[in-house]
Amino acid sequence: MLAALLRFNFLGGLYMSFLSHLISGVSLGSIYAIIALGYTMVYGIAKMLNFAHGDVIMVGAYVCFFAVSRYDMPVIPSVLLAVAACTALGVFIERLAYKPLRSAPSLAVLITAIGMSYFLQNSAQLLWTSNPKVFSSVVGNGSVKFFDGRLSISYNVIVTVLACIIIMSVLTWFTGRTKMGKAMRACSEDKDAAQLMGINVNATISMTFAIGSALAAVAGVLLCSVYPTLMPTTGSMPGIKAFTAAVFGGIGSIPGALLGGTLLGVIEIFAKAYISTQLSDAIVFLVLIIVLLVKPAGLLGKQVQEKV
Amino acid sequence: MLKVEGINVYYDAIHAVRQVSLDVDDGEIVTLIGANGAGKSTILRTISGLLRSGAGNIYFMNESIRAMPPHKIVERGLAQVPEGRRIFLRMTVEDNLEMGAYTQKSDGIRGDLERVYTLFPRLKERRKQVAGTLSGGEQQMLAMGRGLMSRPKLLMLDEPSMGLAPILVEQIFSTITEMNREGTTILLVEQNAQMALSIAAKAYVLETGRVAMQGDARELAVNEDVKKAYLGH
Numbered sequence: 001m002l003a004a005l006l007r008f009n010f011l012g013g014l015y016m017s018f019l020s021h022l023i024s025g026v027s028l029g030s031i032y033a034i035i036a037l038g039y040t041m042v043y044g045i046a047k048m049l050n051f052a053h054g055d056v057i058m059v060g061a062y063v064c065f066f067a068v069s070r071y072d073m074p075v076i077p078s079v080l081l082a083v084a085a086c087t088a089l090g091v092f093i094e095r096l097a098y099k100p101l102r103s104a105p106s107l108a109v110l111i112t113a114i115g116m117s118y119f120l121q122n123s124a125q126l127l128w129t130s131n132p133k134v135f136s137s138v139v140g141n142g143s144v145k146f147f148d149g150r151l152s153i154s155y156n157v158i159v160t161v162l163a164c165i166i167i168m169s170v171l172t173w174f175t176g177r178t179k180m181g182k183a184m185r186a187c188s189e190d191k192d193a194a195q196l197m198g199i200n201v202n203a204t205i206s207m208t209f210a211i212g213s214a215l216a217a218v219a220g221v222l223l224c225s226v227y228p229t230l231m232p233t234t235g236s237m238p239g240i241k242a243f244t245a246a247v248f249g250g251i252g253s254i255p256g257a258l259l260g261g262t263l264l265g266v267i268e269i270f271a272k273a274y275i276s277t278q279l280s281d282a283i284v285f286l287v288l289i290i291v292l293l294v295k296p297a298g299l300l301g302k303q304v305q306e307k308v
Numbered sequence: 309m310l311k312v313e314g315i316n317v318y319y320d321a322i323h324a325v326r327q328v329s330l331d332v333d334d335g336e337i338v339t340l341i342g343a344n345g346a347g348k349s350t351i352l353r354t355i356s357g358l359l360r361s362g363a364g365n366i367y368f369m370n371e372s373i374r375a376m377p378p379h380k381i382v383e384r385g386l387a388q389v390p391e392g393r394r395i396f397l398r399m400t401v402e403d404n405l406e407m408g409a410y411t412q413k414s415d416g417i418r419g420d421l422e423r424v425y426t427l428f429p430r431l432k433e434r435r436k437q438v439a440g441t442l443s444g445g446e447q448q449m450l451a452m453g454r455g456l457m458s459r460p461k462l463l464m465l466d467e468p469s470m471g472l473a474p475i476l477v478e479q480i481f482s483t484i485t486e487m488n489r490e491g492t493t494i495l496l497v498e499q500n501a502q503m504a505l506s507i508a509a510k511a512y513v514l515e516t517g518r519v520a521m522q523g524d525a526r527e528l529a530v531n532e533d534v535k536k537a538y539l540g541h
Contacts, residue, residue, distance in 0.1 A: 179406070179414075182399070182403055182406065183410060185396070185398070186396050186399065189396045189397065189398055189399070192358055192390065192394065193394035193396065194407070195357075195358060195377075195378035195379060195382075196358075196378060196382065196387065196388050196394075197382065197407045197410045197411075198378075198379045198382030198383055198410045198411035199410050200379045201379075
């Protein structure tokens, strides 16, 4: 009787830890998914990889950090301020750096994007120094307990997953049901044809950068709420992971960003928990390579057959 | 209605269109015929603002549109059904038509949709279907319907008969005359010169980027040079 109870507890503990890893994986994955949306939407419409996207996350986190800790602003206005700042920054970057290269070879645009990424990082270093700031979670550090306290889910996790679900639902509605959203899809499919419909392609591209950058700000705040060390390079690794997630799910596809992001987060956390902390990133990228070998367009990548 | 005056278009170093001038009057069907690579599509793309002319001018309803961005030109009432149809393959038939009405106020769209569905009943049957699953003929109908959704005063059609079975070609051409009867002026680019000349009032014959001949379509249809070069007899 006692032995059976002990065994149950042991297995129950394993099960609980599995569940809690799964939950933190989904939560981390939600952040990747929100960032990946920015990559995938911009890629879908401008056919370019905006490598500065990760650094927009960092700027968003800094704006929120200073609003809260230096200017004592309440949390919600601070987050909104970060969103506004990043939206403006994203549109500005597109105008300044990418728009003049609209008809340039894609390699030139790629190099410009990498340059923009370093420019943002170095500007942040100049403005805010490279000393790490300690970001305090925007939702507090509490948690909700389940199963007599054997499983606890932090507010961070709950808010992150909720934010991801809300963002995905709104975007799905936007691109599927609204005129502007459909115009965005039309541009991503065929820019010349979209122009012949009377769609202003430049304005649509600007709007896409605005949406992606606003999401980057949200992701930055959520990310730093979980991993509180804020430095000018904070956005770079999550940016690359989210880019990986976008490719993993099928670049250009919004559901793909969600799937790729979530899977990537779960794989990363499981690899950390059950295999090796040091190797977790290597494992993540190994999975990506395997997926791309089997399915080069990514999990939900679109390959529409064209009829003649 | 449309007046093109001495336009020149280059693709890198290639001089694709040389000093082309043409006139389209209100209510007409005008056709632009010529061999592959003569510059027909380039002219339409330039009129639509997708390409820029290095010289000359383009007037639509007495307003210069030479430097106007493409979406503004559509707003003015000049639409194009591009070569190769270029419908949005991943969107539904109805979403494609709705994109055609992008410049229109939403209250008029329902009525315009019904008008297009009356013209092309097949599109109504398939309106929830993804456009990529349509047959070639249906895709051409969709492209034309989409072009009409912007309520164009002038509709330019680029090779609407390309790749279609003869019976469908007949149908497409009779639809073009019907659209014209309902008040849309047409500028038609075609390789099927015989068909094009049979429905047009006026024609321009293009050769290596220049207008080689122009005039009354019926007269050109019996012209010996045109017959030899484009009508295959």
